[in-house]
Amino acid sequence: EDKVVQSPLSLVVHEGDTVTLNCSYEVTNFRSLLWYKQEKKAPTFLFMLTSSGIEKKSGRLSSILDKKELSSILNITATQTGDSAIYLCAVVPSNTGKLIFGQGTTLQVKP
Amino acid sequence: DVKVTQSSRYLVKRTGEKVFLECVQDMDHENMFWYRQDPGLGLRLIYFSYDVKMKEKGDIPEGYSVSREKKERFSLILESASTNQTSMYLCASSTPQGYYGYTFGSGTRLTVV
Known part of the structure; x- marks a missing residue:
């Protein structure tokens, strides 16, 4: 059965800290992996x-796909209170249009 | 700007009521999905549809039904609402292969009392 697992499930840090969120997957036909941010x-x-695109970066956020380990990480540097959110990882199998989601990681950044 | 619109942000219903949650997308997407989201459980798929009048059960279809009479509209129906259906409900749409992921609606927080 296809599966996506995220860790940790929740995390509390202080502003300025760097965090790493993890996502591992077991999917029969992997096409792509997506990261989402969900506030309220x-x-x-x-x-x-x-x-063909295993590393992405946007400002303080960056993500890497490890095809060998079947996993991905999402890094956030110099965290801010506005980074507080649920971060969702999802995998797109190639044989269906249905995403497979992990449980999500709830990040709280304290001032 | 492309959009998925859910008709209500917050809804309070009584046990036993029939509840309709509406979702409309303006992207001409073939695929539409209904999820519920609960703390610690992530997003769980209720139903999805690949085309008009087509529907398939997801992982937790019990107590729910859906309707897709037009391409842009996908409705979720709680036949007889129960307190364990209190949750955040998210609608999403995508292209047929879902390669670029979903576009989500803003969600409906349903409370059944």
């Missing part, structure tokens, strides 16, 4: 990683 409303897209 709809998840918003952060990154898409594929076999």
Whole structure:
């Protein structure tokens, strides 16, 4: 059965800290991996990683796909209170349009 | 700007009521999905649809039904609401292969009392 697992499930840090969120997957036909950020409303897209694009960066956020270890990390440097959110990892299998989500990591950044 | 719109942000219903959650997308996407989101459990798929009048069960369809009479609209129906259906409900849409992921609606927080 296809599965995506995120860790930790929750995390509390202080402003300025660096955090690393983990996502591992077991998927029969992997096409891409997506990271979303969810504040109090709809998840918003952060990154898409594929076999041909295994590293992405946007400001203080960056993400890497490890195809050998079947995992991905999301790094946030110099965290701010506005980074407080649920971070969702999802995998797109190639044989279906249905995403497979992890449980999410709830990040709280304290002032 | 492309959008997925859910009709209500917050909803309070009584046990036993029939509840309709509406979702409309303006992107001409073939795929539409309904999820519920609960703390510690992540997003769980209730139903999805690949085309008009087509529907398939997700992981937790019990107590729910759906309707897709038009391409842009996907409705979730709670036939007889129960307190364990209190949750955040998220609608999403995507292209047929879902390669670029989903576009989500803003969510409906449903409380059943």
